[in-house]
Amino acid sequence: MVRRRRLTEQKTLKDLKGYAIVGNHSAVKTCLWLKKSLKDEGFCYKQKFYGIKSHRCLQLTPALKCNLSCIHCWRPLDLLPDIKEWDEPELIVEESIKAQRRLLSGFFGTKGVNRKKLDEAMQPNQVAISLIGEPTLYPKIAELVEEFNRRQMTTFLVTNGTNPKAIEEAEPYQLYISLTAYDEESHRALNRPKGNLWENILNSLKLMAEKKTRTVLRLTLMKNLNMRPEKFALLIERAMPRFVEAKAYMHLGYSRYRLEREAMPSHEEVRKFSEELERLTDYRITDESPISRVVLLERA
Ligand code: SF4
Helix, strand or coil: CCCCCCCCCCCHHHCCEEEEEECCEEHHHHHHHHHHHHHCCCCCHHHHHCCHHHHHEEEEECCCCCCCCCCCCCCCCCCCCCCCCCCCCCHHHHCCCCHHHHHHHHCCCCCCCCCCCHHCCCCCEEECCCCCCCCCCCCCCHHHHHHHHHHEEEEEECCCCCCHHHHCCCCCCEEEEEEECCHHHHHHHHHHHCCCCCHHHHHHHHHHHHCCCCCEEEEEECCCCCCCCHHHHHHHHHHHCCCEEEEECCCCCCHCCCCCHCCCCHHHHHHHHHHHHHCCCEEEEEEHHHHHHHCEEEEE
């Protein structure tokens, strides 16, 4: 199922289509679902599950680098291996909102755009810190989240869990740990870490159980590689998140250099996996989005 085809040339920042680079090491990109929502052509599953507004969502990263190189990742990896100087949170927030408005300016005058929504989009009220790279590599991630919270924006922080200190300190509206591995061996094979970060991930899961904020364990599922509900059930019990998202790996972007299309489970297979989780844990299926091949489970 895993392809051994190497990506020939190393990608650089300028190769990032549609990204607005912010400061020394951050970036903003208008999400596909924001664009669809502006044209009343649908919205993302997080709007369906959690009520955020896709058209008012600012998608960003404060760290154009990662400490993992996951085989399922559809993003170009390691664009800024050496970040010399870290920017202040206020600057990242200010400049990211300005960058979003610049990216949206192209929609004025575009046929089929809902003008009322576009005006609202110019005032983003939701931020998804999940664009590319590992956001907790930014040393002031807790302060950055706090800066957005202070502006009454709902903050979704999506991390790979390799930085327990950030899990402890950051207080986003919704905290995600995104997993593909379920033990040390699968961590090495699927996350291809720089060094072994499995202990860190286990510590982060433990810390997640103590968080007061809303917590989500997202499981990205690849056929014949990690669809082991009995293994993930143990990690769910460890982290006790409020929500579990069982989501199909999507055969997109750079992941196609590493994985065959067959590695992408159907929604029915994700549903079956989730029903198995229901049997093995105190979590119950409460929603799903077939178009995004994701099932939501909530702690009973
Ligand atoms: S929450 Fe994620 S998928 Fe939804 S609009 Fe924001 S970036 Fe896009």
